[in-house]
Amino acid sequence: MPLALLTTAVLAGVELGINNVLKLDSASQQKLAALDGAVFAVNCTSPALEVFLIVRGQTLSLCSYYEGEADTRISGQASALLALLLARDKSQAFYNKDLEIQGNLEPLQTLQKILSGLNIDWEYQLSKFIGDIPTQAFSTSLDSASELAKKTHASLTMDIDEYIHEEKKLFPGAGELESFYKAIDQLGLRVDRADARLRKLGDSPL
Amino acid sequence: MPSMNENKSEKTTHFGYKEVPVEEKAEHVGNVFHSVAKNYDIMNDVVSLGTHRILKRFTVELSALRPGQKVLDLAGGTGDFSLHFAPIVGPQGSVILADINESMVRVGRDRIIDKGNVGNITYTLADAENLPFQENTFDCICIAYGLRNVTDKEAALRSMFQVTKPGGRVLVLEFSKPRNELVGKAYDLYSKLWPIAGKIISGDSESYQYLVESIRMHPDQETLKKMMIDAGFSNCHYHDVMGGICAIHIGHKASDT
Numbered sequence: 001m002p003l004a005l006l007t008t009a010v011l012a013g014v015e016l017g018i019n020n021v022l023k024l025d026s027a028s029q030q031k032l033a034a035l036d037g038a039v040f041a042v043n044c045t046s047p048a049l050e051v052f053l054i055v056r057g058q059t060l061s062l063c064s065y066y067e068g069e070a071d072t073r074i075s076g077q078a079s080a081l082l083a084l085l086l087a088r089d090k091s092q093a094f095y096n097k098d099l100e101i102q103g104n105l106e107p108l109q110t111l112q113k114i115l116s117g118l119n120i121d122w123e124y125q126l127s128k129f130i131g132d133i134p135t136q137a138f139s140t141s142l143d144s145a146s147e148l149a150k151k152t153h154a155s156l157t158m159d160i161d162e163y164i165h166e167e168k169k170l171f172p173g174a175g176e177l178e179s180f181y182k183a184i185d186q187l188g189l190r191v192d193r194a195d196a197r198l199r200k201l202g203d204s205p206l
Numbered sequence: 207m208p209s210m211n212e213n214k215s216e217k218t219t220h221f222g223y224k225e226v227p228v229e230e231k232a233e234h235v236g237n238v239f240h241s242v243a244k245n246y247d248i249m250n251d252v253v254s255l256g257t258h259r260i261l262k263r264f265t266v267e268l269s270a271l272r273p274g275q276k277v278l279d280l281a282g283g284t285g286d287f288s289l290h291f292a293p294i295v296g297p298q299g300s301v302i303l304a305d306i307n308e309s310m311v312r313v314g315r316d317r318i319i320d321k322g323n324v325g326n327i328t329y330t331l332a333d334a335e336n337l338p339f340q341e342n343t344f345d346c347i348c349i350a351y352g353l354r355n356v357t358d359k360e361a362a363l364r365s366m367f368q369v370t371k372p373g374g375r376v377l378v379l380e381f382s383k384p385r386n387e388l389v390g391k392a393y394d395l396y397s398k399l400w401p402i403a404g405k406i407i408s409g410d411s412e413s414y415q416y417l418v419e420s421i422r423m424h425p426d427q428e429t430l431k432k433m434m435i436d437a438g439f440s441n442c443h444y445h446d447v448m449g450g451i452c453a454i455h456i457g458h459k460a461s462d463t
Contacts, residue, residue, distance in 0.1 A: 005257075005447060008264045037273065056293050067270040 004064060011051065011062040019059045021118045028114050029058040038107050041070035046077045053111065072103035084112070219357055223419045231357040232333075234416075236307055249414070252403050259286075261447055262350065265379045265454050266290040268445070274298040275345040280334055280366070281305055281352020285314035288327050291348075297325055302339075304332035305352075334362040339369045346370075350379040354424040363437035373461040376439065382446070382453035383426040389449040397421070427453050 022029050032055055040053040052066040074081070080098035101108070165173035172180070218225040221234045250258045266287065271277055273296040279287045282303040291301045303318075305311045308331060315329050332338055334349065334356050347366050356362045366376050384390035397418045404414030425433065427444050430453075434442045439457025446453050 004445075005260055005264060008267070009260045012260065012263055056296070059293070061294075063267045065264075065267040065270075068272065 007049070007064045011064060015060065015062040018062075018115070018118065022058065022060070025118065028117060031110065031114050032060065033058045035107050035110060038072075038111075039066065039068065039070045040108055040111060041066070041073040042081065043073060043075040044078050044081055045075055055111075070103065072101065072105065072108045074108060075100040075102075220423045221416065221420075223423070228357060232306065235355045235357075237413075249400075249404065249407060252407065253397075253400055253417075257448065261379060261452060261454075262286050262290065264447070265348065265350065265377055266294070268454060268456060269294075269346050269348060269375070269377055271295055271299075271346055276300050276343065277302070278337075278339070278344045278347040278369070279303045280332070280337075280347055280349040281355070282350075283307075283310045283314055283352070285318045285327075287348050287350055288314070289318060289321065289323060292323055292325070292327050295326065299326060301327045302330060303327060304330045304337075306331065306333050335365055336361070337365045337369050341368050342371045343369045344371060345374045347374075347376045348379070349377070351381070353378050353380050353430075354420050359425070360433060360437065363434055363439075367438040367457075367459060370459045372459050375456055375458045376434070378430065378434075378455040378457075380430070380453065380455075381421040381424060382430075382450055385446060385450035389451065393451055427455075430455055 022032065035055040036057055038055045042051045042053065044050070050064070052063045052070065054061040054063065054066070074084075076084075076096075076099040080096060084096065084099065165176075217228045219228045219231050220226075221231050226234055254261070269277070269291070271291060271294045273294070275295050276299060277291045277295060279285070279291060279301060282288055282305050285303055288301045288303045295301060303311065303314055305314070311329050311331060318324075318327055330338070334352070335358050347370055349362075349366070353359055353362065363376075370376055384393055400418050401411035401415045405411040424430075427446065427450065431442050431444055434455060434457040437457075438459070440460045442455065442457040444453045444455040
């Protein structure tokens with residue numbers, strides 16, 4: 001129960017932050033209103049935490065408890081969910097094998113675009129509910145987790161690249177391809193020069 | 207629970223630690239809340255160190271309300287729950303803020319209107335022991351920090367059962383009995399400060415002394431759960447919060463009632 005109350009407090013702070021910023025962004029409010037009544041379940045498998053996002057008119061409610069069926073459910077580890085939030089390519093971010101999505105994807109994509117476009121001072125909003133010191137501790141933990149997710153993502157990308165190109169040699173690497181293209185260009189130039197010489201020789205009287 | 211006082215011919219009940227005639231308790235409680243109404247929200251923050259907001263929010267989540275539903279905010283006082291319920295049930299639903307105390311309803315109504323909420327909340331004076339609504343009216347009834355002030359709690363629970371729809375639920379958020387002895391002692395010590403805070407904030411220490419005493423006299427978690435079962439509710443359970451300092455009891459009215 002203490003964890004449930006702490007979760008409720010944190011969600012209250014996040015909700016307040018989001019809705020305060022939404023009040024200043026009428027375009028985002030209109031987009032959100034188009035999702036009125038939608039329920040999204042975000043199920044973090046590790047650490048175990050489930051959050052429900054409910055669109056009510058032009059506001060978003062965050063709950064730790066909901067008895068009905070969500071319209072869209074997304075499940076994954078914290079790192080995968082964080083990576084989704086931090087991804088530069090929003091449209092591709094959902095196609096991640098570490099994420100499981102059930103239900104309608106489009107409203108979730110719309111919501112993600114709205115949220116990622118908001119500029120929220122999370123720490124200020126959260127501190128209203130749980131105080132400055134717990135907020136600082138929570139923020140530090142979140143920054144660490146976010147940094148870890150970024151590094152993991154970058155490292156994984158590099159590892160996959162190296163595996164495909166260097167170890168398994170399934171595809172040539174970028175460097176190899178560039179050398180190959182240069183060689184082709186060089187060959188093309190030499191062919192052109194040879195062709196020009198031949199023409200010149202052909203035109204010259206013997 | 208009303209008791210027979212052998213030295214007098216009339217029934218008496220507890221008003222804090224005092225015994226008063228049953229028919230006078232409501233008036234005594236009424237006087238308390240007339241006195242504290244204007245500073246009720248401030249005192250809630252002081253008494254609960256601000257945690258009542260989180261408890262109320264958690265209780266709202268447990269209500270599982272949906273758009274279009276009808277909810278009774280009983281002993282709703284200054285309208286905290288009504289403000290939470292209103293956007294959930296939406297314009298197709300309705301919230302009734304009911305309290306036996308006119309001063310509290312006035313403060314609640316003014317507060318809600320000042321926040322710009324005039325759509326789906328209505329206000330009424332009502333006695334929890336004899337609710338003035340038709341049977342099977344409400345999808346949910348919520349009574350927060352109010353049941354301990356009711357003279358006949360069993361009658362109130364039966365009345366709530368009657369006006370709840372089949373398939374609906376009742377939530378009771380109330381002070382309860384701490385599970386841990388250390389927590390209990392710390393809480394006892396802290397509550398001794400409430401009358402002093404009441405004196406400073408609203409010039410009335412006696413009302414807050416009553417609040418402290420009424421908490422001590424309220425049934426514990428299992429006793430209240432049994433009372434709800436006896437009133438007809440099914441699937442009754444409770445959540446202890448803050449080590450049992452408060453508890454949220456939930457009871458359902460069976461669909462086939």
